Amino acid sequence: MKPIYMAGPWITEHEIKTVEDCMRNGWYDYKYVEKFQKEFAAYHDRKYAVMTPNCTTSIHLLLTAMGIKEGDEVIVPENTWIATVAPVTYLKATPVFCDIDPVNWCLDPASVEKSITPRTKAIIVVDVFGNMPLMDELLAISKKHGIPLVEDSAEALGSTYKGIRAGKFGVGSVFSFHRTKTVATGEGGMLLLDDDKLYERCMFLRDHGRKPGGRAYYNYEVTYKYMPFNLQAAMGYAQFQRIDELIGKKRWIFEEYKKRLAGIPDIELNAEPEGVFNSVWITGLLPGKSYNMDKLQFMEKLEKLGMPTRPFFYPLTSLPAFEGMEKIYKPRNPVAYDICSRGINLPGALILTEDQIEFICDCVTKVLKP
Ligand SMILES: Cc1ncc(COP(=O)(O)O)c(C=O)c1O
Structure with a gap:
């Protein structure tokens, strides 16, 4: 059997030909x-899309344009990749970590409500x-609180909530085209917006504080260089x-897992409540407490059988990167922990092939239902 990969793209002749066209003809325009x-914005029913070198820079650009600064607090979930939170700290604002919902593993509204203070300037939902x-x-x-919501939809291209696409929620939303994502460009990101002023500010901040179409080499502020690249866009x-x-x-992939793991008791996969279409960037498998086994033990058993796995994210406040935070947040965020x-x-x-999925499900079954 060929190696099994955790994540990675599906590249066809179409992508190769398009990139080839860009290589030959794409050096004198964008x-x-x-x-x-344009097409990404239209698909998400957004007025504007701003491509950036990756999703982390999209978040940084948006938070900067929103005026987030030192002394502000930004609400974030415990359960996410560090990229959601890193730009908050780049701006010297304070991330406030909230608990997650036990069913969808995303930000818990009750925890958000409890964490709001007069200094809260944004809520980032993932x-x-x-x-x-x-x-x-x-x-x-x-x-209710007049605090803007930002949607980190990096992992949710194609999901919908009550008929509205992931990427349409809040003042701005962001996507990643990292090589592990559903649409991959190696590295790449996109910021979606509806507000004219915010869009103008993001375009200005993206290219060294120049006014798009303005005087050459004329900078009004010192800002970032977060321009996209035509080959990446092709x-x-x-x-x-x-x-x-x-x-x-x-x-x-998800349906195959669901079908083949249906006989294993006390496990949960990605939630699909009524009104939600889940595009399942990756399948999460949560064994119930009855197994009395942590993720590292579970992974070790699977890896011994030759199956690659990855853990759920660690609660961010448990990581060395946020040293000293665990004692504050562990009691506050018990579901995430x-x-x-x-x-x-x-x-x-x-x-992934059907044979590989069969092998993976056999491994999981051997460990959970020996
Ligand atoms: C939830 C989330 N936010 C942000 C990012 C950052 O994306 P990028 O690697 O494109 O900067 C990722 C991707 O890894 C992610 O999973």
């Missing part, structure tokens, strides 16, 4: 960047693994033209 941005958070409740809190544009096929494959200690991710590369 044609692919413009086409990709659509973890393609799962959708309780958006109605989170949007209601954002509205790749993204070509992949995006295959979006239904790519999401279809992700769904197929519990779920993150038990869950693993199953391989989700877009080139």
Whole structure:
């Protein structure tokens, strides 16, 4: 059997030909960047799309444009990749870590409500693994307190909540096209916006504080250089033209896992409550407490059988990167600390085959139902 990969793209002749066209013809314009941005915005029913070198820079750009600064607090979930939070600290603002919902593993509205202070200036919600958070409740809190919501939809391209696509929630949303994501450009990101002023500010901040179309070499402020690259966009544009096929494959992988693991008691996979379409960037497998086994023990057993795995994210405040935070946040965020200690991710590369899925499910079954 060929090696099993945790995550990775599905590249066809279409992408190769499109990138080749860009190599030959794409050096005197931003044609692919413009086409990709336009179609990506339209797909998400957003007015604007701003491509960036990766998703982390999209978040940094947006938070800067929103005026987040030292002394401000920004609410974030415990259960996410560090990239959600790193830009908050770049701006010297304070991340305030909230607990997660036990069903969808995303930000818990009750925990958000409890964490709001006069210094809270933004709430960043993350659509973890393609799962959708309780958006109605989170949007209601954002509205009630007048605190803007930002959606980190890096992992949720194609998911929907009550018929609305991930990427349409809040003042701005961000996507990643890292090589592990559903649409991959190697490195790449996209910021989606509806507000004209915020868009203008982001365009200005993205390119060394110049006014788009303004005087050459004339900078009004010292800002960032977060410009996209036409080759990267050509790749993204070509992949995006295959979006239904790519999401279809992700769904197929998930359905195969669901079917083959259905006989194992006391486990949970990605939530699909009524009203949610989950595009399942990656499958999460959460063994219940009855197994009395943490994720590292579970992974070790699977790896001994030759199966690759990854752990759920660690609660961010348990990591050395946020030293000293655990004693404050562990008692505040018990659900995240519990779920993150038990869950693993199953391989989700877009080139997975049926034989590989069968092998993976046999390994999981051997460990959980010996
Ligand atoms: C939830 C989440 N946010 C942000 C990012 C950052 O994406 P990038 O690696 O493109 O900067 C990722 C991707 O790894 C992610 O999973």
